Each structure stands twice: as C-alpha cells, then as structure tokens.
Amino acid sequence: MTNLLEARGVSCSFGGLHVTRDVNFKLTAGDRVALIGPNGAGKTTLVNLITGDIAPSEGQFFMGGDEITGLSIPDRVRRGLVRTFQTTRLFANLTVADNVALAIMQRKRITRRFFSSSTELPEVRAEWSEILSHLGLAKLAYRKVVELAYGQQRLIELAIGLALHPKVLLLDEPAAGVPHDEAPKILEAINRLPSDIAVLMIEHDMDLVFKFARRVLVLAAGRLIFEGSPDEVTADHEVRRAYLGSYADARRAT
Numbered sequence: 001m002t003n004l005l006e007a008r009g010v011s012c013s014f015g016g017l018h019v020t021r022d023v024n025f026k027l028t029a030g031d032r033v034a035l036i037g038p039n040g041a042g043k044t045t046l047v048n049l050i051t052g053d054i055a056p057s058e059g060q061f062f063m064g065g066d067e068i069t070g071l072s073i074p075d076r077v078r079r080g081l082v083r084t085f086q087t088t089r090l091f092a093n094l095t096v097a098d099n100v101a102l103a104i105m106q107r108k109r110i111t112r113r114f115f116s117s118s119t120e121l122p123e124v125r126a127e128w129s130e131i132l133s134h135l136g137l138a139k140l141a142y143r144k145v146v147e148l149a150y151g152q153q154r155l156i157e158l159a160i161g162l163a164l165h166p167k168v169l170l171l172d173e174p175a176a177g178v179p180h181d182e183a184p185k186i187l188e189a190i191n192r193l194p195s196d197i198a199v200l201m202i203e204h205d206m207d208l209v210f211k212f213a214r215r216v217l218v219l220a221a222g223r224l225i226f227e228g229s230p231d232e233v234t235a236d237h238e239v240r241r242a243y244l245g246s247y248a249d250a251r252r253a254t
C-alpha cells in the first residue's frame with residue numbers, strides 16, 4: 001500500500017538539546033494513529049517537523065514516494081498534509097460558514113470578492129454546507145465563532161481541516177480544554193472523518209486514544225520506543241514504565 005507519509009531517520013536538535021532522535025514511521029490510507037508520550041517527549045516538535053514549521057537536522061519526509069523535506073508549509077498543505085487550525089486561529093467574529101469558506105477559498109485560490117458574500121458563491125457554499133452537515137454542525141453555520149462553546153469551536157477546527165482536502169490530517173490534542181460532557185462530540189466528529197485519509201493524533205487522554213486509535217506510536221525523550229495496537233502498548237513493560245504507569249494498571253485491573 002502507498003505510504004501517504006513517511007519519516008526516515010528524522011532528528012532535530014535545539015542547540016545541544018536532542019529533541020527528536022532518529023524517528024521512522026509510515027502512515028497509509030485509512031490509518032488512525034495516536035502519538036503519545038510524556039510531557040516534553042517531543043510530540044509537538046515532531047508534528048512541527050512534519051508540517052514544515054521547523055526543519056530537521058537529519059532525515060527526510062516523503063509523501064507518496066516524493067520527498068517533501070524541503071517544501072514550504074503551504075506546498076505541503078497543497079499536497080494534502082494538513083494540521084488542524086487551533087481555536088486561536090479561527091476568525092472569532094466571523095460565522096462558522098465564513099471560517100470554513102475561507103479555507104475552501106484558500107485551497108481553490110479564489111480571491112475574496114468584497115462586493116458579494118464570498119461564502120455564498122455556489123461552489124463554495126456547496127462545499128462548506130456538505131462539510132458542516134457531515135460533521136453534524138449544519139445548525140451552527142450562521143453562528144459567530146465567538147458565540148460558540150469551546151467544544152464547538154474545536155469542532156470547527158476539524159471542519160477547516162477537511163476544507164483543505166487532507167490526505168494526512170494531524171490533530172494536536174483535539175479534546176484538550178473541552179469540558180467532559182462535550183468530549184464525546186469531538187470523538188464522534190473524528191470518527192466521521194473520511195475513511196481513506198490518514199489521521200495522526202497527539203493525545204494525552206488515554207480513553208480517547210483507545211476509542212480512536214488502531215495503532216499507537218510512543219515517543220519518549222525524542223525516540224519512538226514502541227509501535228503497536230492500543231492493547232499491545234498497554235501491555236508493554238517499557239511503555240508502562242516510561243509513560244502509562246497507573247493508567248495501564250487500572251485498565252488491566254478492569
């Protein structure tokens with residue numbers, strides 16, 4: 001099967017600090033992968049390396065066989081390597097539809113037309129409307145982002161990610177800060193993502209990891225120390241020592 005994304009021997013240092021050490025992994029179509037590890041393990045740095053926010057000191061990234069290591073962030077996005085926007089990057093005073101429409105227009109390279117509502121251009125409207133319906137957010141289309149609950153704002157990040165037509169979608173703690181009762185809605189939306197894209201999620205909440213991931217990558221001190229199914233990961237002695245600790249013991253006791 002074609003690798004949608006591959007990391008080969010990726011390392012990154014900040015001064016003398018080795019934050020990413022010889023990382024290798026592959027993502028293929030339909031992958032649902034969680035990246036876990038203790039605080040400071042280098043998870044966000046690895047995502048920043050994948051997106052092109054920072055450059056590796058060694059190693060390469062490939063998409064579908066093409067090397068992308070030297071490509072800019074926008075070039076990677078155009079190839080379908082998409083990270084969800086953080087809520088802080090949403091336009092709070094615009095509607096949900098406007099926010100998603102802007103991402104669609106960015107992808108289609110449609111320039112904003114000031115004398116007509118770009119959101120309502122037929123080819124744009126058809127798309128945002130389908131994305132919002134698909135994620136169960138149609139009711140929110142004409143609400144301003146600022147009026148929404150935090151959990152709903154995080155769902156808009158997913159909608160914007162989809163508007164960029166991802167082949168690989170990187171989710172950085174999609175449920176962080178979301179009240180407990182709103183968290184299932186996030187998982188529900190993630191479960192509705194197109195089945196053929198690869199999703200890599202950084203997540204600390206192990207319950208969410210177990211509900212989402214079919215494969216887990218464990219990072220500790222910059223190194224991938226384990227890769228396996230959620231059950232294999234909880235059973236692994238080194239992972240339990242490095243990270244899971246009491247969570248794994250509690251889970252095995254149930």
Ligand SMILES: Nc1ncnc2c1ncn2[C@@H]1O[C@H](COP(=O)(O)OP(=O)(O)OP(=O)(O)O)[C@@H](O)[C@H]1O
Pocket residue numbers: 014017019037038039040041042043044045046
């Ligand atoms: N730009 C930078 N310059 C120097 N050090 C950095 C930089 N970015 C990250 N680090 C360091 O790299 C290490 C890994 O940080 P990173 O944020 O990638 O870890 P993380 O696994 O995402 O942690 P958390 O779970 O707490 O978010 C930390 O020690 C951090 O201080």
